[in-house]
Amino acid sequence: MHFCLTGQYTPRALNSILENPTQNRAEAVRKVVEAAGGTLVSFYGTPVDGPGVLTIFDVPDPAAAPAILGIAVAAGTLQNVKLTRLLTQDEIMQVRQQAIKLRGSYSPPGS
Numbered sequence: 001m002h003f004c005l006t007g008q009y010t011p012r013a014l015n016s017i018l019e020n021p022t023q024n025r026a027e028a029v030r031k032v033v034e035a036a037g038g039t040l041v042s043f044y045g046t047p048v049d050g051p052g053v054l055t056i057f058d059v060p061d062p063a064a065a066p067a068i069l070g071i072a073v074a075a076g077t078l079q080n081v082k083l084t085r086l087l088t089q090d091e092i093m094q095v096r097q098q099a100i101k102l103r104g105s106y107s108p109p110g111s
Contacts, residue, residue: 007081
């Protein structure tokens with residue numbers, strides 16, 4: 001299952017990064033994602049809303065994604081984090097098929 005994690009570095013983490021500007025944060029993320037049985041798909045730095053990150057990773061267990069996020073927050077690395085489950089086109093088609101099956105059982109407001 002693919003997830004997108006975004007967040008901003010905490011001041012403490014940013015100071016540490018500035019003290020060691022050649023440190024590769026993508027490798028640190030890759031290590032924890034692989035420990036969860038997953039794969040790091042991409043890792044980007046984001047300058048918007050303060051220095052931060054946008055990373056996409058794939059993990060087989062959906063519980064691993066919030067665990068990874070929790071580790072980063074608890075370590076004081078990230079703040080203002082957001083975790084989004086990403087769906088493949090095959091998964092989207094399954095969702096659409098399920099929606100068609102369930103559509104008749106829903107009553108919208110005012111009905």
